[in-house]
Amino acid sequence: MPDAIFAHPRLAPIYDAFDGSRSDLTAYLGIADELGARSVLDVGCGTGSLAVLLAESGRKVMGVDPAEASLEVARGKDRAGRITWVLGGAATVPVLDADLAVMTGNVAQVFLSDEDWKCVLQSIHTALGTGGHLVFETRRPEQRAWEEWLTDDAYTVLDIPGVGAVEQRREVTDVSLPYVSFRHTYRFLSDGATVASDSTLRFRSREEAEQSLDACGYRVRDVRDAPDRPGREYVFIAERTT
Template sequence: MAVLAERSAHRVADLGCGTGRLAIAMAEAGHEVTGVDPAPAALAAARRKPGGGRVRWLQGSADRLTVRSLDAAFMTGHVAESFVGDEEWDAVLRGLRRALVPEGRLVFDSRDPARRPWELWDPDGSRRTVVLDDGDAVEAWSEVEEFGRNTVHVTERYRFSDERELANSATLRFRTEPELRDSLREAGFRVDRIYGGWGREPVGLSGDGEFIVIAIATPRLMS
């Protein structure tokens, strides 16, 4: 949110908005917000939330955004890791660049593969209890299969109090800092800052093991 104040950004998009927590918060702070997500169920939940009517919701990806309609764009919650293939990732960045005005900001997070965070996602190390809104306690844990360079397949498993089990799987790609910089440059961005953690620490000096990326749209509009 501090980036919005730096830029005096009014028109903002949240790509991979999920159920809209960040998008609604930005709208309630006075910004004109578009939330974009491929999952219709997530968008339906977002619309039902208090404040959901303040946000324009779109199903899809960055290609749904209007050219030069944004002052800033966000991808939070490690959404950037879900774009596994280089062509898919490059298309997302180009779509965001087209949607941003020159000097507009792109902000996203991605975990540093040098820390190999997925090694902590074994069933024992990741096992936890989640309490739902209705008070039901759900046991949750992760299972990971590493099948490529900095690429993993993650399955989140949930066991309810009535012994029902559900599973949700995703493939994630953890790009290195040079890979992120190169892809941003090719898409028409220049990197302003990359932090290593939520306290704005330098890369490699934070226990968070993050890349917090702030990039600026160059005047060159990508086709």
């Protein structure tokens, strides 16, 4: 079940407004160029920001997400109908012979159990063609990002066209490493409605991630910094080898 922030019909349409410009996504376009990827699978595509950029660059793109409300927003951005949108979890990914699969943002960290993580890696492995690549980012646990979240008691109010003013608050609700849970609460000032979304992320070490990739038929080609959060995230580039 996807978090309400992605699945609720009032939250998905305002997700992009609070998520910001997503300047981090240009790095993925650069990686796609570097790898010569012409067909791309966007796992956990959400509202489709990266998928649209990839399609605009002339690539064949499929976006997969379990939240229908987010896909509705994504389809609205794809006015030319160039992208194939699939409702479902990572395990539903068809065999594509894709050159590249990506998981951006917190997608790689929402798979909490070892079995779920293994399942998504295997499903993507099947969807990739021989020599295809998987690229994903994950927060470095040693940076303890949740400690900043714990002390951040600020809130944000945005005036969103067609919606009005919306207040967002975030609070950490549990830290039981390697799991960190938090809640986003949104208040729609136009009618006073309040909607909360609870999320949990798993913080895997670099060694854990590399071992899991190796066990699922990948070779780690590179581990880089995320350009928008230097020193805070790993960006893994792994090649399908079997």
